Amino acid sequence: MYNSILNTPVEFIKGIGPNRADVLKKDLGLFTYQDILSHYPFRYIDRTKYFKINEINFDSQYIQIIGRVISKKVVGEKRTKRIVAVFKDDTGLMELVWFQSLKWVEDNITVGVAYVAFGKPSLFNGTFSISHPEMELYHNKIAGRGNLTLQPVYNSTEKLKKFTLDSKGLQRIIAGLLDQVIPQVEENLPHYILSKYQLCDKKTALLNIHFPKNQQDLNAAERRLKFEELFFIQLQLLHNKQLRQLKFKGVKFDKVGEKVNRFYKEFLPFELTNAQKRVVKEIRIDTQRGVQMNRLVQGDVGSGKTAVALMSMLLANDNGYQACMMAPTEILARQHYASITELVTDDLVKVAILTGSTKKKDRTILHEQLESGEIDVLIGTHALIEDKVQFKNLGLVVIDEQHRFGVEQRARLWRKNTIPPHILVMTATPIPRTLAMTLYGDLDVSVIDELPAGRKPIETRHLFEGQRLRMFGFMKQEIAKGRQVYIVYPLIKESEKLDLLHLEAGVEQLSYQFPRPDYQISIVHGQMPNADKQFEMQQFIDGKSQIMVATTVIEVGVNVPNASVMVIENAERFGLSQLHQLRGRVGRGSDHSFCILMSGNKLSKEGKVRLETMVRTNNGFEISEIDLQLRGPGDITGTQQSGVLDLKLADLAKDQIILSEARNTVIELFETDPQLEKQEHSSLKAHLQKLERGISFDKIS
């Protein structure tokens, strides 16, 4: 991306010495000039604002005060030896204290002279004081010689180590480095892009992100560098997509045959929604082109993704190919298997399931049937990607919640056929648009933005502990109508024991409120043996129990259309998308359904927003955006492991517009100059070539 000077190792910085170079490398992860220059400040102190001494309080951060030193004396001995100066303005007195550099203070700080003192005040013996303030002659400041306006503050190393680098130390290093290298920094974005989006040039941006003269310059620098950051991510993603399309032919699904047609006419128990039809059509077009499909299907809970996946798999079968569907957990795989085998029969398509708990004997038979092509559709977990699992001719892979699968695992799937199979990725709940563009930017996206007709919106209420009896009363009413109820408890690893206690206490209270034989309660939690779990779930699915008490989303990942009430205990402890996913377990039939969020009285501000959002809307797309605003991308399930999100400056919650601009720019770029042959794109081309040399294709695919 840059010229070689920026790749110079940090030990070559003037005056840095081996110890400080070590701190930079080991503690801050900064190895080259480039790393240091993109170690951006995390905030700025406004050095244009002045405080009065009587305005100082316990919350005061770094501030500056104009005053006069009215006395100065050395106090204490040995290690406590220090110079204390009394500093005065027209509102009061405070102290300035130095434990080090005493000689410098003796020589340079003069009683009777006016200074600007800068630092963080603390209260000591009833007086506010600043230790080691930065001092500047008031006269100089006014004359404009000390022209700091917004002072950068950097993440720095801990104070305890022998060799440390504080923010000021870094500030000095960066200032020196900028002086040295700025003339040699090359622009890395084409000029027409800079002028189209009115972005400042690279040199100005680097200078102003570290040492802005005013807020306006800082904003411009930030905008330019955020754009650049997002632009290069998009460049790489869309380049990968382009490469893949050039490099890999896709198997061709030319025809819609008997299986799809029969399924549509004889088996499908409902009319597809327009959104489902549109997505099936998009998949059909994609798989006809002879290019490998890589498509993400985003749909809200209950929007009918299974039917879309199944039709795509039948399309593969119609063209002589097998298909497989991979789920992140055994329970989800079983659920998919159950819902698919409910929709089709063996004479239309042979469906099998393979998970970690498939017995060895069954496994051997399965392997043979897969290799002979007897099995059309295989559903399973990670067990599917084992090398022993060989297909006769795999044409389509559907990945449910792909972000839980590593890139390497995806690549292993690819190798199961000479021509890589088409890939359809499905998310369990929608993910925010900016996140989708960044995480899945190399995929095409389909959206199922419509729920099947006749669905009544789920009514959501938030109740406090004191309203529990009301909740029980409501449950009784619904059960009397023949409906079933879920009650979900949080189960968070750190407090697993306590959570289980809560669950047990809850069950005890429930058994008292809902006694046998009138009521049956099923209980499912993660620490039960698998067979017990299956049994309890089956009881609920068969309608033999009216209440299902469970711990996590996955454990209730069942489709029981007769369940119409979802009670979520300690709802404030769940994330928004998890709450939404849980709520999606009801409202799957035509009954009016309810979600009751139970919480304690004390709610954090964020917890309150989450619950209010749930009450206000059923729209998963809207909820995912709010989730992103609240938690940031790093905390959204599954994104943690993605290096793509190590953004230095851009914020996917706030910088939607810049991201769209960057993405559109790259799309246009590849449309007008697919091979990046134009002179103005030569540095971009070089950048991509450098990346390609460093990363094998399997890793980025």
Ligand SMILES: Nc1ncnc2c1ncn2[C@@H]1O[C@H](COP(=O)(O)OP(=O)(O)OP(=O)(O)O)[C@@H](O)[C@H]1O
């Ligand atoms: N077009 C449709 N008309 C009526 N019912 C439908 C339609 N499509 C799907 N369904 C039904 O809606 C329910 C939800 O479908 P499905 O399980 O595929 O949802 P999903 O998108 O996978 O959601 P989730 O992630 O919540 O499981 C199922 O009972 C399914 O039979």
